Amino acid sequence: MTIGKLNNLVAKLDHRWISSILKQALMTTMVSKVHLSTIPPKPVIPSKKPFKVDLVGGKRYSWCTCGHSKKQPFCDGTHKTKAQGLSPLRFVPEKDTTVWLCGCKYTNNRPYCDGTHKQDFIISAPLHELN
Known part of the structure; x- marks a missing residue:
């Protein structure tokens, strides 16, 4: 493999690696802004009598x-x-x-x-x- 091909391969791998890191960071940021809960909200108690x-x-x-x-x-x-x-x-x-x-x-x-x-x-x- 020639130096030129090796440089191109490294550049492609660097690009993929950087893209992967950026996607992970973006997904982490997006997920942290969304509050997911399967627990339904509970009511407050306005009266202890009917x-x-x-x-x-x-x-x-x-x-x-x-x-x-x-x-x-x-x-x-x-x-x-x-x-x-x-x-x-x-x-x-x-x-x-x-x-x-x-x-x-x-x-x-x-x-x-x-x-x-x-x-x-x-x-x-x-x-x-x-x-």
């Missing part, structure tokens, strides 16, 4: 799932800025009724209260102050 609500049959309601709404227990859209990843639970009661809607946001019978607010993890948790 809300007694009179519902109208056939009317659509949006129950707040994030706990940030100032119109508890219903959604006011605050999740769009304070709890991205959580969406309200929309429901339509079949008939006029009075119900207890969950205030702690941890019920297993959403949107209805199932007594979860009586458990230690809710009792000992801080109450979210709406501001």
